[in-house]
Amino acid sequence: MAQLQKAWVYKEYGNFQEVLKLEEIPVPDITPDEVLIKVHAAALNPADWKRGLAYFKDLDSPLPHVPGFDLAGVVVKVGSQVHKFKEGDEVYGDINSSIPEGIKQWGTLAQYTAVEEKVLALKPKNLTYEEAASIPLAALTAQEGLERADLKKGQTLLVTGGAGGVGSFVIQLAKEIFGASLVSTTASTKKLDIVKSIGADVAIDYTKENYEERPEKYDVVYDAIGDYPKCVKAVKDGGKVVVISVFEVDPPAFAFLLTSKGESLEKLTPYFESGKVKPILDPSGPYKFSDVLQAFAHLETGRAIGKIVISPI
Numbered sequence: 001m002a003q004l005q006k007a008w009v010y011k012e013y014g015n016f017q018e019v020l021k022l023e024e025i026p027v028p029d030i031t032p033d034e035v036l037i038k039v040h041a042a043a044l045n046p047a048d049w050k051r052g053l054a055y056f057k058d059l060d061s062p063l064p065h066v067p068g069f070d071l072a073g074v075v076v077k078v079g080s081q082v083h084k085f086k087e088g089d090e091v092y093g094d095i096n097s098s099i100p101e102g103i104k105q106w107g108t109l110a111q112y113t114a115v116e117e118k119v120l121a122l123k124p125k126n127l128t129y130e131e132a133a134s135i136p137l138a139a140l141t142a143q144e145g146l147e148r149a150d151l152k153k154g155q156t157l158l159v160t161g162g163a164g165g166v167g168s169f170v171i172q173l174a175k176e177i178f179g180a181s182l183v184s185t186t187a188s189t190k191k192l193d194i195v196k197s198i199g200a201d202v203a204i205d206y207t208k209e210n211y212e213e214r215p216e217k218y219d220v221v222y223d224a225i226g227d228y229p230k231c232v233k234a235v236k237d238g239g240k241v242v243v244i245s246v247f248e249v250d251p252p253a254f255a256f257l258l259t260s261k262g263e264s265l266e267k268l269t270p271y272f273e274s275g276k277v278k279p280i281l282d283p284s285g286p287y288k289f290s291d292v293l294q295a296f297a298h299l300e301t302g303r304a305i306g307k308i309v310i311s312p313i
């Protein structure tokens with residue numbers, strides 16, 4: 001009989017506070033292209049609770065589900081077709097290569113999970129498991145959006161929601177990797193210092209001012225909160241608006257769902273190892289594995305700073 005492990009499980013769609021329970025379930029088997037990971041830390045994303053509320057029902061695996069996209073942990077078993085990793089490797093990744101391709105039944109809020117090697121990368125050496133787990137989904141979304149918008153060195157960018165999981169990486173990647181000459185962002189009053197500390201040149205207090213009414217316009221506007229079509233008013237003629245929270249948009253806006261790839265994470269790893277880009281962890285965490293419901297309650301307020309992490313698992 002398969003070894004048992006602790007995992008957060010829901011057997012029906014609904015609000016996590018009602019349907020998500022800590023249970024004992026079998027450790028999953030691996031396919032030839034997968035590794036089994038002992039999860040040390042996981043991070044939460046809005047996609048978890050949205051999935052729980054059946055937003056992605058048509059694309060989802062059958063119930064029950066273990067939620068969780070992001071992890072950092074150690075490889076404890078290797079499938080016969082796996083070439084990149086060996087037992088004992090410390091890795092990180094977003095385990096779902098893309099939502100349209102389907103979402104894994106057994107996610108990262110478990111002691112062990114089976115993961116395809118193509119979505120994993122070796123953990124940045126200088127980071128803790130908590131820090132590494134906070135990176136994949138949000139940073140890959142920031143990276144892919146900026147690549148798709150073709151943000152070029154010397155261009156200007158506005159990102160809404162600079163204190164959030166995706167927004168905090170958009171600020172840092174735009175400055176440190178894409179070479180933006182100016183990054184503006186929106187945040188509430190208490191978070192203005194935080195967004196400046198991670199590289200925003202201009203921090204606009206959205207509780208006092210409407211950014212779209214300011215005279216300055218940007219080459220790229222990245223909407224990390226769901227503020228389309230206001231964002232369209234802030235873009236220059238010929239510029240692009242990146243949208244990640246709604247999908248029916250018209251040019252100059254475009255929307256996308258991220259693709260998780262180990263090779264994309266590998267491009268980011270050196271920036272974390274040099275300290276040029278930093279993981280931002282919500283100060284209320286890391287949350288203990290037994291406190292996942294409190295962690296989701298905080299995420300669902302929409303007020304998190306950076307990423308909410310669960311550790312140790």
Ligand code: NDP
Nearest residue numbers: 046141161163164165166188244245256257258302303304
């Ligand atoms: P978070 O929960 O991390 O965002 C929370 C942050 O949003 C808080 O810091 C909050 O700051 C800020 N915020 C909320 N309202 C506003 C506002 N009106 N103006 C400025 N800031 C605001 O979310 P994520 O960053 O993880 O995700 C953002 C959205 O993107 C979600 O809808 C998510 O589902 C989606 N997403 C889509 C992806 C895709 O592939 N298409 C991938 C990843 C995420 P404050 O307290 O100051 O308001």
